[in-house]
Amino acid sequence: WGADGHRMTCLLAQPLLSPSAAKAVKNLLPNDAHDLASLCTWPDDIRHQWKWHWSSPLHFIDTPDFLCGYNYDRDCHNSQGESGMCVAGAINNYTSQLLAYRHQFSFKSSDPNLQLLTTDESSSYNLTEALLFLAHFVGDIHQPLHVGFTGDAGGNTILVHWYRRKYNLHHIWDDEIINTAKEKYYDSEISMMTKAISKNIDVQWNNVTSEWSGCENGEIACPDTYAVESIQAACKWAYKNASPGSVLEDDYFLSRLPILEKRLAQGGVRLAAILNRIFAEAS
Numbered sequence: 001w002g003a004d005g006h007r008m009t010c011l012l013a014q015p016l017l018s019p020s021a022a023k024a025v026k027n028l029l030p031n032d033a034h035d036l037a038s039l040c041t042w043p044d045d046i047r048h049q050w051k052w053h054w055s056s057p058l059h060f061i062d063t064p065d066f067l068c069g070y071n072y073d074r075d076c077h078n079s080q081g082e083s084g085m086c087v088a089g090a091i092n093n094y095t096s097q098l099l100a101y102r103h104q105f106s107f108k109s110s111d112p113n114l115q116l117l118t119t120d121e122s123s124s125y126n127l128t129e130a131l132l133f134l135a136h137f138v139g140d141i142h143q144p145l146h147v148g149f150t151g152d153a154g155g156n157t158i159l160v161h162w163y164r165r166k167y168n169l170h171h172i173w174d175d176e177i178i179n180t181a182k183e184k185y186y187d188s189e190i191s192m193m194t195k196a197i198s199k200n201i202d203v204q205w206n207n208v209t210s211e212w213s214g215c216e217n218g219e220i221a222c223p224d225t226y227a228v229e230s231i232q233a234a235c236k237w238a239y240k241n242a243s244p245g246s247v248l249e250d251d252y253f254l255s256r257l258p259i260l261e262k263r264l265a266q267g268g269v270r271l272a273a274i275l276n277r278i279f280a281e282a283s
């Protein structure tokens with residue numbers, strides 16, 4: 001997603017945090033940060049810097065052309081073939097790093113003897129970075145074209161018309177559908193668009209949010225599930241009727257907007273659920 005998509009994902013998640021997760025998030029945010037949503041774009045701000053270059057492939061997954069399927073072992077690697085270097089691997093990795101903090105947190109209050117050991121163990125990670133990366137990547141994995149085909153770089157090489165302008169298809173899903181909706185329906189206010197999606201979470205999607213939140217086998221996060229949904233939505237909605245040179249306008253916009261809003265909702269609900277599990281009160 002672009003900046004608005006990430007902001008909305010985190011704005012949707014924030015009110016769904018449990019008290020203990022909200023407290024942990026507050027503790028991990030830099031002192032000058034207003035809230036999580038204000039920093040959810042941070043991984044995009046830094047990914048072009050030399051020292052953060054390694055994080056660039058962590059924003060997406062390339063899947064085999066026209067397969068419309070995803071498999072972690074086959075697809076989750078960077079262009080050098082290093083396994084785990086994709087958005088699903090990143091979500092697993094940063095979830096594990098934050099779990100280390102959870103233990104440190106509970107040990108600190110209950111067992112002073114373990115404090116030094118657990119502090120040492122987790123000090124090799126910057127947990128503020130881990131939180132910001134996790135919040136960002138749970139957003140990105142829900143953008144259908146972030147789990148797109150290899151040959152077109154997730155729609156980046158497919159040039160189309162968006163009403164009277166020219167963009168690549170990836171950018172249309174990152175930014176332009178949201179921009180058009182924002183101007184057309186939401187008074188150009190991201191807060192209004194977030195409120196509308198939030199209301200849909202409570203009404204239209206009320207009976208499925210617990211399915212969205214859950215993972216099998218007691219996993220804290222299940223990015224493979226989110227990735228399969230994304231490539232399927234990419235095939236069914238994003239790539240469909242959007243071959244190079246197509247003119248995309250109201251037909252495409254009106255039919256895809258509900259899909260995009262559902263993906264933002266799922267990202268927000270799942271980010272909150274993941275953080276709530278990571279920072280669950282020690283029982």
Ligand code: DCM
Nearest residue numbers: 030033039042046126127128129132
């Ligand atoms: N950081 C942040 N907000 C920013 C930039 C950085 O919260 N706008 C955090 C993320 C890292 C830490 O500060 O944990 C160090 O980042 P940097 O190397 O960019 O100073």
Ligand code: DCM
Nearest residue numbers: 001059060062145146153154156170
């Ligand atoms: N991207 C993607 N799949 C790729 C390459 C890039 O989903 N194979 C995403 C990352 C950014 C956007 O596309 O959100 C533009 O990438 P870049 O700035 O690297 O061209």
Ligand code: ZN
Nearest residue numbers: 001002170174
């Ligand atoms: Zn993108």
Ligand code: ZN
Nearest residue numbers: 001044059140
């Ligand atoms: Zn990103």
